[in-house]
Amino acid sequence: MTVDTQEKKIIEDPGIDQGAAKLTPEKIAQVINTTLGTENLARLYAYTKTCVHCGLCSDACHYFLSHDRDPKYSPVGKIKNTLWPMIKNKGKVSVEFMKEAARIAHTECNLCRRCVQYCPFGIDTAFMISTVRRIVHKLALTPQYIQDTAHSHAATMNQMWVKEDEWIDALMWQEDEARDEFPDFRIPLDKEGSDVYYSVIGPEPKFRTQLIYQAAAIFHEAGVDFTMPSGTGWDNSDMCMFTGDFEMMGRLKRDHYESAMKLKVNKIVMGECGHAYRSVYDMGNRWLGWREMPVPIIHSIQYFYELLMAGKIKVASTIDKLATFHDPCNTVRGMGLHEMGRAVAKAFVPNMVEMYPNREHNYCCAAGGGVINCGPPHKMTRVHGNKIKAEQLKATGAELIVAPCHNCHGGLEDIVHHYKLDMEIKFLGDIIYEHMVKTKAVEE
Amino acid sequence: MSMHTLYNLVTGPLAWAAFAIFIGGMLAKFIYLTYLAKKKDPTVFAYLSTKHVIRSWFMWSVPFVAKNWRLRPLFTVVTFAFHISLLAAPIFLMAHVMMWSEGVLGISFWTLPDQVADWMTVIVIVCCVYFAVRRMIVPEAKYVTDIKDFLMLILVALPFITGFLAYHQIGDYKVMIILHIVSGEVWLAMIPFTWLGHMILGPMVRGYMGSEFGAVRHVKDW
Known part of the structure; x- marks a missing residue:
């Protein structure tokens, strides 16, 4: 002490x-x-x-x-x-x-x-x-780091100072890459009347571009009619919600929803992010006075679950490691998606063990709520502040953690590293992309 | 002032005042919070769901259903025994009911056998001691406890201690019964002005949070 x-x-x-x-x-x-x-x-x-x-x-x-x-x-x-x-x-x-x-x-x-x-x-x-x-x-x-992301939101409508041309370029680059694997692959921009509008968080085009590739590949394989916007609105993340800049939070969420509405899509599917879900489904809409969403919003966990249950994505191979499922706060205490997440994970990683407590009682990763976004000065605050998570993970004996949330990944990586746990961390998208049946891919 | 006049005062005007402050205060709290929510926090009503309000009340009113009740069995037993006794003993005590039936209300209702009420009184007192000790030795409770929290416990325990002594004719009965009545009246009158008001605010917060978790977030809140 x-x-x-x-x-x-x-x-x-x-x-x-x-x-x-x-x-x-x-x-x-x-x-x-x-x-x-x-x-x-x-x-x-x-x-x-x-x-x-x-x-x-x-x-x-x-x-x-x-x-x-x-x-x-x-x-x-x-x-x-x-x-x-x-x-x-x-x-x-x-x-x-x-x-x-x-x-x-x-x-x-x-x-x-x-x-x-x-x-x-x-x-x-x-x-x-x-x-x-x-x-x-x-x-x-x-704190300076999170304020910088809030400034970025205000100046660019995304969290990572991504300029419009960089955003489009990131998508086109991924489309180009993926055509080596899937010859007919497209990331359709601004396609009006699509079934799905796919939105991501700022860090994805910035330094986790492969996540866009993977999600688009899953959609491509599942035959999903989807689009992504070329202009602002693509970033569903929201650090302003966490800094208490609610005025900016409202602007961000309106931009996100309006960008989807302009494209007359049936629904928004958002990537594997927890806090963004809280922003679009819970906080931002309330600030704007919207009880219901103008366009239905679905988290990836649920969308992957629906695709899997409908047989649109199929399991080609499974991972034989012992794995455990980490429930992100904002998708369990925020939406009760714990069973769907498990069902998707289990389809690809049959050998699953629960961490305790789990589901809606799971311990937080200590990165969420904007804490990781406060940057390096505060890193050890959250790592020391989550020794209990390390103990909880260690007790499972698992080699792989499936965590469908970006912040959780950041937080868990630091914990796994600091407490020397030797565990791998994956998104649902990672394991689906790697182990689904790829009927539309070139044969190797 | 003779003992008789004093008795008439505490069972007459003072009793009326205590009940008026208690009922009026609780009503005022309910109305104020409802008004405040309507005017300044309208999302509270937008998501209120009767089904989930009731679900949440029920789940938290049954011992050992909520995870936190299961984590601390002793506390759970104590708090349930305390709250049940605290409400049941004064309302259903034969001597109290007789005052209602022979007095203002003119109605009689179900009563507890004296022995049961007597045990419940003991339970309330013992539980108050438990809570006080807990506030002194459990670090997370001690850290947020101040002198007012102990006064609150004394305030709650006093009518029960004096009631117990009066019933068993320990000490001067006449003095004891007046102390009993006065302490009960002070307790009632203080409820709206202290955290004892959780009596009305608690179920309101619980119901709201039950709705948020149940109707919006589709997840258990216990």
């Missing part, structure tokens, strides 16, 4: 530190009071007034469990050190306090909502931490 405290002190973040240098107590009080006084009042009131300070949420939190049950890492402990003093002192808190609150809210909570399932009242701690981040955002105290 002492090591921890020291470690915390040396974590410097230019976003937090330089932002704090410009703050005054008056500005802090004004921002806190206008935010707490005008936004999401009912939930905030209900959550703060209902809490009986019992600490029953603690066992839900991977940070708490990984730090030998240190109560300052418990969900309610984090609220005690962020939101409570803001409310109690009517916004009169110090600059130092706000720096600490920014650090806690951005790097010690993944907004995974596991604690919501542990609170007997269902108090949404993630919502309260989001509110803290919203205040942090308005005070310009957001």
Whole structure:
């Protein structure tokens, strides 16, 4: 514990530190009071007034469990050190306090909502931490790395500063590559009236281009009538949701949906990303005042499941390694896709073993909720904060982790590496692409 | 002031005031939160689903269904025994029901055998001690506990302690019964102004979260 405290002190973040240098107590009080006084009042009131300070949420939190049950890492402990003093002192808190609150809210909570399932009242701690981040955002105290991605969203409508020509080029490059394998292969751009609009996250064209190849290859093999947009809207990711820049979150989601609507598609299928699903299905649409989605949105887990069940993709070979399935927070606690994910994984990797806890009770990867996006300065916070995940993975004895979420991959890779677990991590797309029947491919 | 006048005061105007504050306060809390949600948080109503509200209430009201109840058997037994006794003993105690039937309401309803009510009283007191000790020794509870949380437990325990002593005629009965009534009235009146208000807010939050998990996210919330 002492090591921890020291470690915390040396974590410097230019976003937090330089932002704090410009703050005054008056500005802090004004921002806190206008935010707490005008936004999401009912939930905030209900959550703060209902809490009986019992600490029953603690066992839900991977940070708490990984730090030998240190109560300052418990969900309610984090609220005690962020939101409570803001409310109690009517916004009169110090600059130092706000720096600490920014650090806690951005790097010690993944907004995974596991604690919501542990609170007997269902108090949404993630919502309260989001509110803290919203205040942090308005005070310009957001950690530098994630703020950079939010700036990118604002300037380019995607997370990774990808320019339009680079985006189109990335797709055409993958189309070109794939034609060696599938002679008739296309990634159709802006094809009006397609059945499926496929959207991805910024990092895919930037440095995980093979994921676009794989998904398109699966669609091609399954005979899916799909398209991808040439203009903005293709990036379904949303760091603004995590920084509390909800205005920008709304713009991003509107752009995403409108781009699909312009192409008159039947549905949007999105890649294997957890947080983006939360943004398009839960947060962004609400900000825009849309109860239902203007275009149905389906996560890859579900779409792959449907293709498999309909016999449109078939299993050619299986992986004989012992594997385990990691449920991403945003696809289980966000949509209950755990059984579908397992069914797809099991079809290709029959030798599956469960990690415990699993399904909607799975431990978070500690990368999600924008924590990994806070960048290298905070890497060890999440790696040390998820020792419990390493133990949980190790206990399975598996060699392969199937994890259908980008953030989970990032987080699990760091954990596997740091705790020397010797496990491989794959997306569903990885294993389907590699092991499906390829009737349309050139014969080797 | 004679003991008799004092008795009349605490069972008369003070009792009326306590019940008025309790019922009025709880109603006000319900109405305020509903109004606030309608005005400032309309997505709460957009996703409210009766089926999932009830499902969530039910799943969390049965011991050992929710995962967190199963993780901590002792706490679960204590909290259920506590809450059931806390509600049942005062409402169904023969002596209380008689006051209703002979007094304002003029109606009589089912009562608990005195012995059962007596045990329930003991349960409430013992559970309060358990909660207090837990707040002192369990780190995650201790970390978020302050003096008010202990006062809350004393507030809840006092009517039961005095009731127990009065029933068993330990100490001066007349003094004890007045202390019992007054502490009960203070308890009732304080509910809307403290976290004891989870009595009304708890089911509201639970119902909302049950809807979010059930109707929107299609996943269990227990």
